[in-house]
Amino acid sequence: MNKYFKYIGALAISAQLLSSCSNFLEVDPKGTDLESNYYQNQDQAYKALVAVYDVVGWQGGNLVTKEGIAMAASDDHYGGGEGAGDLNFVNMDKFLITPAQGPQEDLWRKGFSGIFRANILLEKIPSTNMDEGLKKRYIAEAKTLRAFFYFDLVRLFKNIPLYTKNITSDEMYNVTQASPAEVYAQMETDLKEAIAEPNLPNKVVAATEGGRFTKGTAHALLGKVYLWEKKWAEAAAEFKEVNGTPGQMNATYGYQLLGDFGNLFKGGNTYKFNSESILEIPHTTLSGGTWGGGGAASTEGNILNIMSGPRGYSAKTAGAPDYYSGWSYFPVTQSLFDAIHFDPRYKYTIANLDSLKKNGIADYNAAAGAQNTGYFIEKWIARNSNLPTGAGDRDLNWGQNMYDIRLADTYLMEAEALVMANADLSRAANLLNAVRARVGLGPVAATMENIKRERRLELAGEGQRWFDLVRWGDAATVLASEGFVAGKSEILPIPLREMDNTKIEQSKEWGGTK
Numbered sequence: 001m002n003k004y005f006k007y008i009g010a011l012a013i014s015a016q017l018l019s020s021c022s023n024f025l026e027v028d029p030k031g032t033d034l035e036s037n038y039y040q041n042q043d044q045a046y047k048a049l050v051a052v053y054d055v056v057g058w059q060g061g062n063l064v065t066k067e068g069i070a071m072a073a074s075d076d077h078y079g080g081g082e083g084a085g086d087l088n089f090v091n092m093d094k095f096l097i098t099p100a101q102g103p104q105e106d107l108w109r110k111g112f113s114g115i116f117r118a119n120i121l122l123e124k125i126p127s128t129n130m131d132e133g134l135k136k137r138y139i140a141e142a143k144t145l146r147a148f149f150y151f152d153l154v155r156l157f158k159n160i161p162l163y164t165k166n167i168t169s170d171e172m173y174n175v176t177q178a179s180p181a182e183v184y185a186q187m188e189t190d191l192k193e194a195i196a197e198p199n200l201p202n203k204v205v206a207a208t209e210g211g212r213f214t215k216g217t218a219h220a221l222l223g224k225v226y227l228w229e230k231k232w233a234e235a236a237a238e239f240k241e242v243n244g245t246p247g248q249m250n251a252t253y254g255y256q257l258l259g260d261f262g263n264l265f266k267g268g269n270t271y272k273f274n275s276e277s278i279l280e281i282p283h284t285t286l287s288g289g290t291w292g293g294g295g296a297a298s299t300e301g302n303i304l305n306i307m308s309g310p311r312g313y314s315a316k317t318a319g320a321p322d323y324y325s326g327w328s329y330f331p332v333t334q335s336l337f338d339a340i341h342f343d344p345r346y347k348y349t350i351a352n353l354d355s356l357k358k359n360g361i362a363d364y365n366a367a368a369g370a371q372n373t374g375y376f377i378e379k380w381i382a383r384n385s386n387l388p389t390g391a392g393d394r395d396l397n398w399g400q401n402m403y404d405i406r407l408a409d410t411y412l413m414e415a416e417a418l419v420m421a422n423a424d425l426s427r428a429a430n431l432l433n434a435v436r437a438r439v440g441l442g443p444v445a446a447t448m449e450n451i452k453r454e455r456r457l458e459l460a461g462e463g464q465r466w467f468d469l470v471r472w473g474d475a476a477t478v479l480a481s482e483g484f485v486a487g488k489s490e491i492l493p494i495p496l497r498e499m500d501n502t503k504i505e506q507s508k509e510w511g512g513t514k
Contacts, residue, residue: 060106085370328369
């Protein structure tokens with residue numbers, strides 16, 4: 001979606017959408033007139049759609065991202081940060097967050113901001129004067145986007161409001177929460193309707209429309225929804241549509257595993273929106289984000305790049321990695337290091353600063369980083385070879401994209417669904433072993449144990465492990481030593497301010513009544 005960035009920040013769709021409020025429901029009545037005069041033509045509808053997409057890549061002012069929080073909560077990483085550590089991440093790692101303090105507010109705000117923008121577009125676009133085929137495509141994209149935001153929210157919070165239309169100021173204080181089943185049903189409906197729309201393309205041209213959702217994206221999202229609902233057969237069918245023949249190109253959607261695993265994480269522009277990318281979150285070096293202009297919440301650069309790097313890094317030999325000194329977040333645990341150390345993906349996944357320092361190749365300030373282990377996540381460390389060249393503060397404007405869904409991920413999810421359904425285990429094995437063959441590993445049997453291990457090693461550092469552990473019901477066992485509380489720590493608390501003057505109730509898991 002790189003060509004869309006020129007619009008972001010210049011949009012004035014509605015103060016209702018863009019204002020900073022005491023809670024996500026507050027409506028600025030002054031925005032109503034502005035909104036009523038918008039959505040009149042195709043250009044305005046397009047910019048409104050861009051505004052919905054913009055929320056996909058939002059990063060919280062407290063450095064909060066879904067991927068970062070999920071990494072900190074998993075057994076693959078600690079929270080890290082400077083000195084004693086960043087409380088949002090260290091407390092997430094140790095399961096010490098509270099309803100009053102934690103990352104939940106940023107994540108709640110992001111999800112519902114995206115939903116509100118999608119709902120207003122869906123409400124207004126039917127009367128917009130524009131090409132009808134393009135209008136239907138925008139509607140399908142908006143429904144897929146709405147499902148995307150709801151999927152994150154229901155997994156993170158469980159007990160959330162469900163909106164399929166714009167909320168007025170008269171309605172905002174009477175909001176109640178829906179059951180998770182109702183939210184999942186709405187996601188199914190949105191995604192099925194999007195998939196059925198002929199004007200939603202099977203694939204897009206990366207150079208001009210990279211990042212826009214396609215029919216393949218909708219199938220993959222629906223597969224994930226079904227997987228979380230334990231609808232194994234339905235999940236397998238959706239993923240099969242995306243995956244095609246294991247190891248071969250899916251001619252319908254253009255998906256194919258990259259031949260070189262390491263190319264997935266190149267920080268430049270060469271491999272953005274590659275054949276393995278199904279849902280990719282765009283970032284750019286050109287948004288000009290500054291600390292004085294809003295910090296991490298104001299940039300479209302990738303803050304995980306600077307967060308993941310070791311503090312005080314300096315090269316000591318000509319052959320040292322060209323890492324850019326970062327902030328020492330997400331140090332890799334000994335557990336992940338031991339699991340992946342002799343795997344072919346190791347060198348693309350783990351930055352072993354401990355070894356570099358001991359051998360005089362490079363140095364870093366180990367004492368300055370919280371929860372230091374000597375191991376960092378290689379996939380996302382900023383590099384001098386990819387220095388931002390645009391305006392703004394360098395730390396905020398790194399341009400590496402993030403994968404939310406990629407093909408190896410859907411291969412392994414389909415294999416999981418097939419094994420859980422005890423159906424077509426031969427295909428499940430082919431999917432699992434195609435992922436392994438890509439990195440030169442031999443075949444193994446299609447068992448849940450093998451699939452779980454493969455997902456950990458293939459997707460390390462990509463924000464998937466935490467969600468996997470919760471979905472499998474393994475989190476309480478794997479994370480027991482970290483303070484995980486079964487029946488509570490699977491979800492985040494509802495932000496306190498969302499319950500001020502509303503009917504929203506705290507989840508029972510967090511001491512509430514909902």
